[in-house]
Amino acid sequence: MTLQPPKHFRIGKTQLTLLEELTNANGVSGNEKEVRELVRKQVAPHADEINVDAMGNMLVIKHAKKNNPLKLMMAAHMDEVGLMIVDEDSDGLYSFVVVGGIDERQLLSKTVNVGDDKIPGIIGSKPIHLAESDELHSIIPVQSMRIDIGPANKSKVKVGDYAAFATKFMHSGDSLFAKALDDRLGVAALIEILKIVPDHIEFLAAFTVQEEIGLRGARVAAYGFNPDLAIVIDSTPAFDLPRPDENENTQYNCRLDAGPAIYLSDAGTLSDPRLIRFLEKIAKENKIPYQFRQPGGGGTDAGAIHKTRSGIPSVSVSVPGRYAHTPIMLARVKDWENTIILLQKALETISPATLSAERA
Amino acid sequence: MTEFVPFLLSLLSKPGLSGNEEPISALIAEKWRPLVDELSTSRLGSLHGLRRADAKDKRPSLMIATHMDAIGLMVKKIEHGLLLITHVGGIDPRILPGQLVTVHGKREIPGIVQLVPNRLLDDKFVGKSAEFKNLFIDTGLKESELLKQVQVGDLVSFAQTPFEMSGGYVAGHSLDNRASVTALTVCLEEIKNYNLNWNLIAVATVQEELTMAGAITSAFDLRPDLAITVDVTFAKGPGANDYRSFPLGKGPSIGLGANIHPALVKKFTTMADELDMPYSIETMPLSSGTDSMAIQISAEGIPNEVISVPIRYMHTSVEMVAMTDILRTGRLLARFITELNTESLNFLHEEKNS
Numbered sequence: 001m002t003l004q005p006p007k008h009f010r011i012g013k014t015q016l017t018l019l020e021e022l023t024n025a026n027g028v029s030g031n032e033k034e035v036r037e038l039v040r041k042q043v044a045p046h047a048d049e050i051n052v053d054a055m056g057n058m059l060v061i062k063h064a065k066k067n068n069p070l071k072l073m074m075a076a077h078m079d080e081v082g083l084m085i086v087d088e089d090s091d092g093l094y095s096f097v098v099v100g101g102i103d104e105r106q107l108l109s110k111t112v113n114v115g116d117d118k119i120p121g122i123i124g125s126k127p128i129h130l131a132e133s134d135e136l137h138s139i140i141p142v143q144s145m146r147i148d149i150g151p152a153n154k155s156k157v158k159v160g161d162y163a164a165f166a167t168k169f170m171h172s173g174d175s176l177f178a179k180a181l182d183d184r185l186g187v188a189a190l191i192e193i194l195k196i197v198p199d200h201i202e203f204l205a206a207f208t209v210q211e212e213i214g215l216r217g218a219r220v221a222a223y224g225f226n227p228d229l230a231i232v233i234d235s236t237p238a239f240d241l242p243r244p245d246e247n248e249n250t251q252y253n254c255r256l257d258a259g260p261a262i263y264l265s266d267a268g269t270l271s272d273p274r275l276i277r278f279l280e281k282i283a284k285e286n287k288i289p290y291q292f293r294q295p296g297g298g299g300t301d302a303g304a305i306h307k308t309r310s311g312i313p314s315v316s317v318s319v320p321g322r323y324a325h326t327p328i329m330l331a332r333v334k335d336w337e338n339t340i341i342l343l344q345k346a347l348e349t350i351s352p353a354t355l356s357a358e359r360a
Numbered sequence: 361m362t363e364f365v366p367f368l369l370s371l372l373s374k375p376g377l378s379g380n381e382e383p384i385s386a387l388i389a390e391k392w393r394p395l396v397d398e399l400s401t402s403r404l405g406s407l408h409g410l411r412r413a414d415a416k417d418k419r420p421s422l423m424i425a426t427h428m429d430a431i432g433l434m435v436k437k438i439e440h441g442l443l444l445i446t447h448v449g450g451i452d453p454r455i456l457p458g459q460l461v462t463v464h465g466k467r468e469i470p471g472i473v474q475l476v477p478n479r480l481l482d483d484k485f486v487g488k489s490a491e492f493k494n495l496f497i498d499t500g501l502k503e504s505e506l507l508k509q510v511q512v513g514d515l516v517s518f519a520q521t522p523f524e525m526s527g528g529y530v531a532g533h534s535l536d537n538r539a540s541v542t543a544l545t546v547c548l549e550e551i552k553n554y555n556l557n558w559n560l561i562a563v564a565t566v567q568e569e570l571t572m573a574g575a576i577t578s579a580f581d582l583r584p585d586l587a588i589t590v591d592v593t594f595a596k597g598p599g600a601n602d603y604r605s606f607p608l609g610k611g612p613s614i615g616l617g618a619n620i621h622p623a624l625v626k627k628f629t630t631m632a633d634e635l636d637m638p639y640s641i642e643t644m645p646l647s648s649g650t651d652s653m654a655i656q657i658s659a660e661g662i663p664n665e666v667i668s669v670p671i672r673y674m675h676t677s678v679e680m681v682a683m684t685d686i687l688r689t690g691r692l693l694a695r696f697i698t699e700l701n702t703e704s705l706n707f708l709h710e711e712k713n714s
Binding site: 137 | 457482491494609673
């Protein structure tokens, strides 16, 4: 009996192992090299050209095998929110600041890895016994916190070192627990998509830097690639939780288990309506679950890309994830898988005609 | 020095929340079995390891108590597929957002403690510090599956993996009081080849963090002539710098105060001086905050002392200890035991009368 190949792509051990490597690696904005080297290893067998640009973006090209191809850029950011050591106290204690948007309420009593050698550190919290009762209702500012690497290790860390949460990847049932799923889910998806690209597409994959601190990498990557259109793969927060006041949650942004979230508009981008319609059509035709991310704030690399040169039609697709920008996020294997399937299917039929349609 | 690190790390990898100490008790029993003559469990679950005196006549007995229970969380309500929680022992809720935990349901389930996102809150609740009433655990399980696996009252422990920091430090949850359990184990190892003049009962007590029920009942049951409580104290570091804290890696603290017999303070400081061992005096003017409070007033009253291992970040998901302090504590206890003789009870009375 011969086994039939699966109709769609499926997440398997290979993809989960890669996601584990990617999320356990550190890549705080401005210091993405560990992630970049993992990506390089993965894309090398599938790429025609690999370049690292002036900012550290990894720009990967897979040439079309037909004439007059569609120049399609697909981007996922390699960086994650984290910390930077800014001052040395005595006794192996260091002051730090946050890099990217981290709520300081998430930091107390967490472990981090500092610097290239990943020196383990503790963001220690005062013993409750020593706290006055009114203190317990105040928020500890980052300036009052310290990273403790142990009194014997002080020479191993220096001012300017980056620190990332020490959370280790876990896969349990259909759930993924890890730090930096924003946006290693996108990075891993882009690696997967790069493996099979239809011949009519000049595929321009940008693994970008510094998204979390202002979409800086994407801007120059888009300039360098000069594509016909761009699709950004990111992870967007699922606020699909009950409201404490029991009122309906109308601000969920997107939901777990509802498939890839297609962006309509966010704080930085109005997605190209032709690309929105196209992705919706592909999802419907292929019976791929999808959702529209609620219009609102936030943003992706598309915010920088669509305004580059004379304008690049862009859209973002995100894997929903809970608890972004905290030490540990939660996402679903199925949502990640369906994001990859949607984009693979989209590549099969996208063409210059997609963009020659009426805008709206 | 490093030979006790794996044992400590194994202790820090187990739950054993107050009232549910079996997992940790089993691990300690396995380690103590070759080091004692008799191992038993009290009616409330405290572990008693007896080393008999090498004498035919009746000999006095010394109890050394270290609590083995740990702080943690408990499921209080299951609502909309999320777990609402309360605390077992004293926990500052502000350490909990973003914390990975293990829910001990029908099986062990990973969970994330989190706050309600600001955007789902009325303006007046936005950006407030974490309190138990606004924290929840997300296991990622669908509500129907969650209800099959978890019920109200299930325990939740910190999932922080313990780790060694170079230079002789260990970090993890439950160093309070597994650091002291390790120190007592060091002591048992130290004395294993010595003949004892007194009976020694090493006790790993239950429920210290909530009721001290283990210490109360074991002290009554064993009726020792003397007792020592080994616990942890505050090491100097972020958030702990006043007189209640002691330098990390500079030896144990020797308790002094109303719970403590003054002759034992003198005895322990003298021994430490003789051993050239660094130590601190820990003033405990009212209460020691340890099992000694219960032991002191058991039965007819039991003279006792508190020896403490300094740790940073006590009662958080990631505490920190210097291995040297654990080893010194163990050696100091061993010295005390091996110096006990048939006259030893006399010094208590001399001191009281002086």
